[in-house]
Amino acid sequence: MNVLSLNIRGLGNSSKADWVRGLRIHHEVSFMMIQETQFVDLGSIDVGRFWGRGDFCFDWVASDGRSGGLLSLWDPKIFAKTDVTKLSNCLLVSGNIKGCDGANHMLNVYAPHNAVDKRFLWAEISNLIGGGDGLWTVAGDFNAVRRECERRNSFFNTSEANEFNDFIDNSNLHEFSLKGRRFTFVAGDKLSGIDRIFVNWNFFMKWPNAEYVALGRKMSDHSPLVLKTTSRNFGPKPFRFYNSWLRRDDFGDVVKNSICGGGFMGDPDCILMQKFKKLRVNISIWADQCKQKELGEKQLLEKERGELDDILEVRQLSEVEMWTLEEAKQCLWELESLHQQDLKQKSRC
Incomplete structure (x- = not known):
């Protein structure tokens, strides 16, 4: 199942819906995690425009005014939901992937900027992961980096990076090697690698050759991230005689x-x-x-x-x-x- 994660910086622009829908179709995405919707209520939003043709399900967490907000969408033919857990800064959708044994947990995250609030969020996520077996995919905007080289022309906080790395290690999360862009967020001349997709050890062992790519920024100052576990390459095309x-x-x-x-x-x-x-x-x-x-x-x-x-x-x-x-x-x-x-x-x- 291919997964897309994107900080969209607001759902209101109709052009963003066309952009996200094109990404989903092109990369054959079955589960999307969108951060920073900036909407308290999605009643005025045509969520279907972000998905396109075909059946889909979604769940969401309201924003705090114009800050934050989470939206997860998925293909019910591929991912069958069994449970949903909503916290202020994360949205957990648990279920089963077709053809994959065991539970699958898709955690959509938008971390706050405050260091203390982030510390509480890392603890909440660790408790969620510690209380559930199966495969875990944790994606979103973490507003934190792991190394100084992941920031350019912006302040690097060593203690925050250490806390972030400790949280990743203690939660048994792993990150595939990122292809495409090195920095996932840009604001003027400031660049950071704050958008990420992590998986737990069970996931990592099941799909060790999964492809993890940062795509080009277009309608957001954040790069879309795609985790591809499903290969549609069936080898050379069959020879056809005319x-x-x-x-x-x-x-x-x-x-x-x-x-x-x-x-x-x-x-x-x-x-x-x-x-x-x-x-x-x-x-x-x-x-x-x-x-x-x-x-x-x-x-x-x-x-x-x-x-x-x-x-x-x-x-x-x-x-x-x-x-x-x-x-x-x-x-x-x-x-x-x-x-x-x-x-x-x-x-x-």
Whole structure:
């Protein structure tokens, strides 16, 4: 299940909804955690615009005036909610992920700025994690950094960083290596890495190769974070043979040269596989070259036909010009016929 975390800095802008919806669709996100909604009541907000098409569920924590506010959205076909816990600075949605044994806990966090309040929040989160087994994902804006290098042109508080690191260690949380941007928040020339996604040891062991990426800032001064545990890469695309290739004059030579080129060694079955592999590569290269060649030929023929049509508007064509026009039309028809044959075959696959 892929997870998105974003400090949106207010839900009111409709362009932000379009942006978040695009991120969700593009990265195939099934659970979203949004911080700093800045809304006490979501009655006036069309939450569905942030999700897009398909069923979704959501829960939220009201902001304190124009400060804070949390919103979590998820796909009920992927994540089945069993319980919700709401605190002033965090929103815990517990449930089960389809195809994953055991409980899953999704904790959405927006930490306060005050050091004492943060200390109390770290204790609350530690108690929540200590009281629940299963997989934990803790994401949000923590308003704290772990190392001095995570701040630029801004004050680094050593004691706050130590308390933050102690909380992470005591809660048995882990952070994947961040890809993309190094700093997740920027204000003028001040940069910080305060937005994060942590997981517990059980999660880390289940998906050790999960991808953790900071995306580009667009409608917020915070970078969206995406934790990808689901891979949609099914390997190389299957090789598809188009019947129209048999109508090309040079296709037979490509096949013959690929098979009879030599250089194959091993048992007969290994040699056969090597020949198929070489044949596939050579046909793919030939098909790309053929496509580019026919595209260029089509453009020249259309230009030539257009010029002759313009001449025909003012005078009769000569015999040579008439033959050229008919030849151009015939060649264009043949190219279009090949293209239509490919489209017809695709539609039946």
